[in-house]
Amino acid sequence: MKTLRVIVLSLLAVLLSGCGYNAIQRQDEAVKAAWSEVLNQYQRRADLVPNLVNTVKGYAQHEERVLTEVTNARARVGSVQVTPDTINDAQKLQQFQQAQGELSSALSRLMVVSERYPDLKANGLFQNLQAQLEGTENRITVARNRYVQSVQAYNSMIRTFPNNLTAKMFGYQVKPNFTVENEKAISTAPTVDFGTQAPAPAGSAAH
Numbered sequence: 001m002k003t004l005r006v007i008v009l010s011l012l013a014v015l016l017s018g019c020g021y022n023a024i025q026r027q028d029e030a031v032k033a034a035w036s037e038v039l040n041q042y043q044r045r046a047d048l049v050p051n052l053v054n055t056v057k058g059y060a061q062h063e064e065r066v067l068t069e070v071t072n073a074r075a076r077v078g079s080v081q082v083t084p085d086t087i088n089d090a091q092k093l094q095q096f097q098q099a100q101g102e103l104s105s106a107l108s109r110l111m112v113v114s115e116r117y118p119d120l121k122a123n124g125l126f127q128n129l130q131a132q133l134e135g136t137e138n139r140i141t142v143a144r145n146r147y148v149q150s151v152q153a154y155n156s157m158i159r160t161f162p163n164n165l166t167a168k169m170f171g172y173q174v175k176p177n178f179t180v181e182n183e184k185a186i187s188t189a190p191t192v193d194f195g196t197q198a199p200a201p202a203g204s205a206a207h
């Protein structure tokens with residue numbers, strides 16, 4: 001009886017392996033790892049915001065509206081509850097994308113405003129913060145693209161025969177991905193290159 005059980009289990013393991021069970025497991029873990037890196041980079045950006053806002057406020061006190069927008073957008077990012085199930089829930093993923101997109105837009109407006117204040121642009125702390133922000137935005141782009149590719153590979157795998165049979169048997173389902181609309185919104189990194197002077201408004205005097 002024991003020998004028969006071993007044989008049955010061995011045959012079952014071979015069948016499952018042939019139907020992609022191990023490959024599905026590996027790809028599912030790859031998606032989770034890619035998602036963790038996305039969260040890590042977005043958190044890195046969120047951590048920069050308070051110091052960035054305070055630094056700009058010291059030189060641009062009259063830009064209260066823009067500063068408030070950035071602060072509120074960061075608060076909305078923090079209010080989105082991210083759980084392990086987020087990557088399996090299209091609605092939750094969309095909420096996450098929307099909040100991050102709003103913060104991206106607010107940071108872009110903050111950087112445009114900062115162009116009006118030469119003393120701010122020359123501030124060493126601000127230069128350091130803008131360099132960190134630029135680097136973080138680049139890391140976000142890389143992490144997000146890797147996540148998109150991981151989800152695409154996973155979804156293709158579990159929808160292909162005979163893997164689809166194994167996926168159905170063990171409850172593996174297609175995962176939602178970044179939507180085109182939100183992908184465009186969050187892929188527009190804030191303009192943080194202060195090497196070139198923004199064109200002066202028509203009719204204004206040159207600095």
